[in-house]
Amino acid sequence: MQTITPFIEKQGIVCTETVAGPNALVVFGASGDLTHRKLLTGIFKLFSQDLLNESFYVLGCGRKTFSDEDFREKAIQSIRDNIDSVSPEGLDAIANKLYYLDGDYNDPDYYQRIRAKLTQLNREHRVHNRVVFYLAVPPFLYAPIVEHLGSAGLTCPAKPESREKVKLVLEKPFGRDLESAVELNNHITRYFSESQIYRIDHYLGKETVQNLLMLRFANTIFEPVWNRNFIDNVQISIAETVGVEHRAGYYDTTGALRDMFQNHMLQMLTLVAMEPPISFEADRIRDEKVRLLRSVRPFDLNRLDEFWVRGQYGPGTLNGKTLKGYLDEPGVNPDSKTETFVATKLFIDNWRWQGVPFYLRTGKRLAAKDTEIAITFKKIPYSLFSSVGLNELPANVLVFHIQPEESISLSFQAKRPGSKLCMSTLNMSFSYERLFSVHLPDPYKRLLLDCMIGDQTLFTRQDDIEVSWQLLSPILHAWEQDASAPYTYAAGCDSFAEADRLIEADGRQWRKVLHD
Numbered sequence: 001m002q003t004i005t006p007f008i009e010k011q012g013i014v015c016t017e018t019v020a021g022p023n024a025l026v027v028f029g030a031s032g033d034l035t036h037r038k039l040l041t042g043i044f045k046l047f048s049q050d051l052l053n054e055s056f057y058v059l060g061c062g063r064k065t066f067s068d069e070d071f072r073e074k075a076i077q078s079i080r081d082n083i084d085s086v087s088p089e090g091l092d093a094i095a096n097k098l099y100y101l102d103g104d105y106n107d108p109d110y111y112q113r114i115r116a117k118l119t120q121l122n123r124e125h126r127v128h129n130r131v132v133f134y135l136a137v138p139p140f141l142y143a144p145i146v147e148h149l150g151s152a153g154l155t156c157p158a159k160p161e162s163r164e165k166v167k168l169v170l171e172k173p174f175g176r177d178l179e180s181a182v183e184l185n186n187h188i189t190r191y192f193s194e195s196q197i198y199r200i201d202h203y204l205g206k207e208t209v210q211n212l213l214m215l216r217f218a219n220t221i222f223e224p225v226w227n228r229n230f231i232d233n234v235q236i237s238i239a240e241t242v243g244v245e246h247r248a249g250y251y252d253t254t255g256a257l258r259d260m261f262q263n264h265m266l267q268m269l270t271l272v273a274m275e276p277p278i279s280f281e282a283d284r285i286r287d288e289k290v291r292l293l294r295s296v297r298p299f300d301l302n303r304l305d306e307f308w309v310r311g312q313y314g315p316g317t318l319n320g321k322t323l324k325g326y327l328d329e330p331g332v333n334p335d336s337k338t339e340t341f342v343a344t345k346l347f348i349d350n351w352r353w354q355g356v357p358f359y360l361r362t363g364k365r366l367a368a369k370d371t372e373i374a375i376t377f378k379k380i381p382y383s384l385f386s387s388v389g390l391n392e393l394p395a396n397v398l399v400f401h402i403q404p405e406e407s408i409s410l411s412f413q414a415k416r417p418g419s420k421l422c423m424s425t426l427n428m429s430f431s432y433e434r435l436f437s438v439h440l441p442d443p444y445k446r447l448l449l450d451c452m453i454g455d456q457t458l459f460t461r462q463d464d465i466e467v468s469w470q471l472l473s474p475i476l477h478a479w480e481q482d483a484s485a486p487y488t489y490a491a492g493c494d495s496f497a498e499a500d501r502l503i504e505a506d507g508r509q510w511r512k513v514l515h516d
């Protein structure tokens with residue numbers, strides 16, 4: 001049984017949180033990085049805040065041979081490494097809910113053992129056969145694991161009306177292009193219906209990203225100006241300082257367009273630009289996101305260079321440290337043409353956005369970690385202050401700053417104290433951490449809870465995935481056939497000439513990457 005806990009903290013502040021019902025969480029890839037850095041930490045946070053049901057347990061599945069005890073020890077270490085203060089009692093209590101079963105993902109017998117283990121643990125923990133299967137494994141294992149789960153009878157409860165008791169969580173990337181995404185989906189939907197599938201995009205679990213919905217649709221002041229009449233352009237940037245790290249095997253065959261753009265960037269775009277949904281229900285919000293993606297103007301493949309820039313980091317320095325170029329990173333093919341940076345200009349063909357350029361860029365090994373969405377409004381039509389030389393006044397800019405600090409700010413022109421005509425750009429801003437004096441919740445904590453309570457709002461639906469691949473697959477295929485390599489940029493730079501030209505050709509500039 002799910003409990004909804006509404007609480008009113010002060011007048012005008014309404015918070016609700018739903019406590020998960022009985023649930024088993026079966027994690028494939030349980031000895032991997034994602035499980036230990038993100039999932040177990042997220043679970044521990046939910047557990048410590050009483051958001052998990054007493055009837056809950058985790059069964060880790062993986063290839064490495066571990067006992068329950070080994071898994072518990074490793075899990076406790078990961079939780080300690082990732083959370084500042086943890087109580088020993090809390091750790092003991094969660095440890096007692098962790099189990100592990102090793103095996104070969106391709107062996108049908110493994111799934112029979114999982115089945116037997118679940119039957120035993122479900123009874124012991126009274127989870128009423130509610131199971132979430134979380135695939136924290138490389139994407140090539142999605143189809144075989146789902147197939148085996150299906151063949152072992154693990155995907156459908158005895159009664160069809162109890163279907164939603166069994167859920168499947170998949171990490172990105174979902175497919176490599178339109179064709180593979182459709183194929184993967186056809187495969188998965190043989191065993192799971194869409195209402196059971198939770199495709200994770202962890203950006204949707206970030207507070208400021210979710211706040212786009214609140215800010216746009218819980219206020220009256222934004223909607224009247226949220227359109228081509230008032231907005232000059234929108235910029236969405238995800239700059240990272242990290243390079244390819246230990247992930248060359250995955251990244252070198254993936255690249256920035258598939259790794260960051262098809263998912264995180266386009267998801268942020270949809271929340272900024274979609275029409276108001278008719279309700280806050282998951283599918284009504286997801287309908288509008290898909291509608292928006294369908295309105296993105298397809299790119300003219302003969303003019304791709306006008307709309308897209310690909311880059312790859314070369315050697316450079318960051319904070320005084322010398323950094324290798326991408327081609328020298330361990331595991332990277334020395335002739336690789338994989339892009340580690342991508343920037344585009346796109347247009348949305350609907351009444352709201354006709355003619356407004358959206359500039360999007362993301363890259364690794366840039367000067368700072370900085371993610372933001374910036375809405376730049378049009379300039380004033382005429383300056384009253386031209387007599388004193390103030391002809392060109394800066395435009396108002398509304399910025400959703402997503403990381404490293406989550407904040408929202410609005411810039412405007414205002415008088416400074418002193419002489420009669422003295423003006424400058426001021427910022428009205430609030431920082432979540434400073435205002436609420438809390439560390440912002442980890443996206444995985446939010447997403448794990450939502451999945452357990454059955455709320456699909458922050459998960460991507462198949463049609464969303466397909467429309468985004470429809471838009472991007474032709475570009476990927478064109479690049480694959482293009483003999484030229486991406487432009488090289490120096491590791492640690494803010495931007496580079498070719499990326500700048502993309503926006504400067506329109507008489508605009510990228511916003512500066514914020515340094516720490």
Ligand code: BG6
Pocket residue numbers: 240242259260371403
């Ligand atoms: C992941 C990408 O989805 O997002 C990584 O695979 C990237 O390449 C990461 O580094 C960025 O996430 P965040 O939350 O640190 O911005």
